Amino acid sequence: MDFTFNTYSVILLFFGTVTIILPYYIYRSSEGAVRWFSFAMLSNAIWCLGYGFELASSDLEQVKVFVDIQYIGITTLPVYWLLFCMKLSGLEKWYQRRLNAYLLCFMTLISCIMVWTNDHHHFYYKEMHIDFTEKIPLLSFKRGTGYLLFTIYFYITLLVANILLYISYKKSAPIYKRQRYSIIFSSTIPWMANFCYLLGLRPFGNMDITPFSFIISVFVVAIAVHRFRLFDIIPVAREKVLDLMQDGFLIVDDRHRIIDYNKAAVQYIQPGQKIVGMPMKIAFPDQEEMLNFIKNERSGKVVLTMERLKGTVHLEAEIQLLNENELNSNTTIIRLQDLTQIKKEELRSLQQTEELKRLNQLKDRIFSIISHDLRGPLVNLSEVIKMISNDLITIEEFKMLSPTLSKDILYTTDLLENILHWSRSQLSGYGIKKEHFDLRSMVVNEINYYLPSAASKKISIIQDVFPGKLVYADMLMVQIVVRNLLNNAIKFCYEGCQIDVFAMYHKSGMMELCIMDNGAGMEEQVLKKLFSGENQSTRGTMNEKGTGLGLMVCKEFMERNNGSIKVESETGKGTKFFIYLPIAPE
Template sequence: MDFTFNIFAFILIFFGTLTLFLSYYLYRKEGEAVRFFGIMMLSNAVWSLAYGFELASSSIEQVMFFIKIEYLGITTLPLNWFLFCLRFSGNDKWYKKPLNMGMLIFVPIATTLLVWTNDYHQLHYKSYFMDLSGDFPMLSLNPGISYRLFTVYFYLLLALGSYLLIVKFRKSDPIYKRQNYSIIIAAMIPWVVNITYLLGFRPLGNLDLTPFAFILTIFMISLGIYRFQLFDILPVAREKVLDLMQDAFVVLDSKKRIIDYNLSFKRYFSMSKHTKVIGIRIQDLLPGQPELMHFLKEGKSGILELKVETEAGRFDLEADIRHLNENQINSDATIIKLLDLTKLRQEALTSTLQKEELQKLNQLKDRIFSIIAHDLRGPLVNLSEILKMISNNLITLEEFKTLSPSLSKDIMYTTDLLENILHWSRSQLKGYGINKELFDLKMLIVNEIDYHQPSANAKKVKIIQDVFPGEMVYADVLMIQIVVRNLLSNAIKFCHEGCTIEINAVHTKDNMIKLCILDNGTGIESEVLKKLFSGENLSTRGTMNEKGTGLGLVVCRDFIERNNGKITVESKKGEGSIFSIFLPIE
């Protein structure tokens, strides 16, 4: 090949080679935006080098050869610029869709093929010839339809990329204004140069100054990379970090207008991503906050609590207000961090309730162990000693018969106590299941009355049941049986001789059956009534000195609640008690 180099060719070849090395260096750096910028520099390097050798060529065949190489860079340069702007502005999801990417690369591929095959169809260049009127030979071109369509594509991608940068920079913090201006000004240079070339303003004849302009653009952005650390403190990275934070941040200017914020701030006002917030006064978003307005007016920094009611709900917020002083970036800016105390207070309340419940359970367990150590051990020791005395002929048969009623009561008490402890302990085990089924409530009541009839007869207590046959209840049969057994046992225990116990069942409006067990016994004192189901009250002996633990009612409440029911009690001292059980029917 024959070359006659000139100053313009030297400039393009020199800076094209420098751009080539810079593109390789940037491509090796981490970060997708940096790599796109490196690829864009590669496209410009190909265009500049090939155009430099074109300007140094004198034959039309050699010029057309380098033009075909130029178009490898010309067609990919606007594409790489647009991809760089998409990534830099945080809109990289768009080009990751195969269809969108396919539409973008179709035009560069098609245009390159049309340039390489132009001699067969003249769609890109209608005609061309060597212009020898200047200081050195240059190609004069008559553009075709393909050339004009590609020009539209070229400007469209340049415009879209510049628009994305401008939109992003409008919302960015003032700390980035120097790097923002450098990129926007750099992006405008090729626009101005290429438009003047297409409009016919050509001070150097047919010399196209666009690749020179792109060289200047790339070096201005490269200056931003190193001087302003453009890719080390990307605004998009900063905004994504802020948006991932749970705490809300908002920045105000001197007129108390919002100039920056994160997504968590919008959450308190039920705003969508596209709701415009920039420029709104903070008092319009948070009305009725005189203390906050006083802090802002006086330029005070500090922490205060706000009660905010918006469409998103009611919030208790902690506002951390910081005014930037003169040694910082902007003395007129105010930063407010909002911490949601609502959830923290709810969690604290839940933790307190759980702590109290745990303390109650621990107290109940301590009490159960105390019962096992004393009340359970005592009757068994007594029985063991009497049996030893009989075995050693230390007491007569008549003496044993005298002791047997007392032993019988102790054994019955011990049996009931063991049952309640075992049932309660089993219910506290993790994974303990409830076998709900439909069963006839009347049959259960009749069986329990038969079970308690001997003890009732001993005190001449009359038990009357008025439950209709076929009253079906949906619950765990064993659990309800234990509940009824405990309540009947207590009713008999606190009845005097000749008292009456009534049992009836009625339907309620909310599809429940209300089972009532009424007695006209001793009744319950009001102070004891308040903590009857908590296990805190001390056991009271019955009318015939029967012992109890108070554990049975704890089991009753637990079992009823596990079956989606509830248990209530009404009582007056000396008039008797009414225990009501509400059970689901389906």
């Protein structure tokens, strides 16, 4: 091969050689998007070297060889630049799809093949010859259809890449301003030069100034790497790190507008408009304390409570003013830490503490009942038995005492039964045996159990529960509930009163069982404490004693069976208890 080197060819060969070495070190010392940039530099180097040797050649066949070499760089350069911009924008999933990767490879390969085989079809170049009228021999050609198609593909690829680059950096914080301008400016130079060449604006005749413009572009990038540490922190990496953080981050300028944010912060910002540029008073309209911190340029922490779509949100806003930065104005960084779960845990802990206090008070009360109410009747019974055994009382006197003893024993039995069932229900391993059972049969059995007590006060019990009404619950628990309610009804009824027991299907899909009496009734303040265990038991219409534990047990058992209990009462008119039972498993 015969070469006649000139100033233009030497410049291209020198910088092409430097450029072809530089990508190797960039590739070895970096990763991610920077590696795609090193491939783009390698393509540029191949283009520069090929064109440098072309400018030093005067033989057409020799020129064609270097044109073929140039197109290895020309066809791969837009592809590598597109991949670089995609990686920088976080869109690498697109080219990781096999079909898209094949498409890029196909376009590159078919373009090279068209150039390499042009002598057989002239689809790319219609005509090629050496122009000796210029200062140096230059290739002159007529464009073919393939040339026009490749040019369109070339510029579409570059346009898409630069749009992605612009969108990626548009959201970046001001701290990345110099980096953004460096990349955009360096990428614009060669495309403008090539565009001028295609339009016929050629200051050096038929010489293509695009490779020379790439030298300027690489020079700008080199300055950016050295001066602005261009690839030390890639903005997309910073964005991914911020987006992975659970805390929300906002950057606010000196005019109190949001200029940057991460994904976690979006859920806390008042919806309605674009976030970047949104004033803080619109983003957080009801947070005067935080807005005052920002307005007065103060750093500190503020607790926020906001209503959002997912409910009430509790946040801690840590405000940090950056007044010693390299930017043109003061910047405020706000970290939003979600305290909602912590607040819920605090509330749950407080509720558990209150529940423990209540249980401790209830425990003390139960011990008091056991030590007094339970001990009293048993001591009385023991003393009576001793007196009989020592012949201190007669049989007639014992018969006179037996009604009182019977009431004491019945009271003691009910007391022990309620304490036993309540205590068992508090055990963590206590199981519930839910099953379908006939409500009427259970109610009739409990009524029959209390008929003697009702008869002694001349109280009539009328039940109107139809056969076949099935409910789904623990039968023993429901039995204890009905037993307590019937016992209370009898206890607070006067002689000649009536107790009605009936059941019906409720609109909620539950079975409603009502136990109603026309006895003494209850006052409003008694109703409020009825199921809490705080209510002190009052004596019945015939001085019957109670513990105050029965209704607490009723409420506990109904809740554990996915049911409920409520009461309606009026002093002097009577009381209605309603219990609601499931009729099928949930």
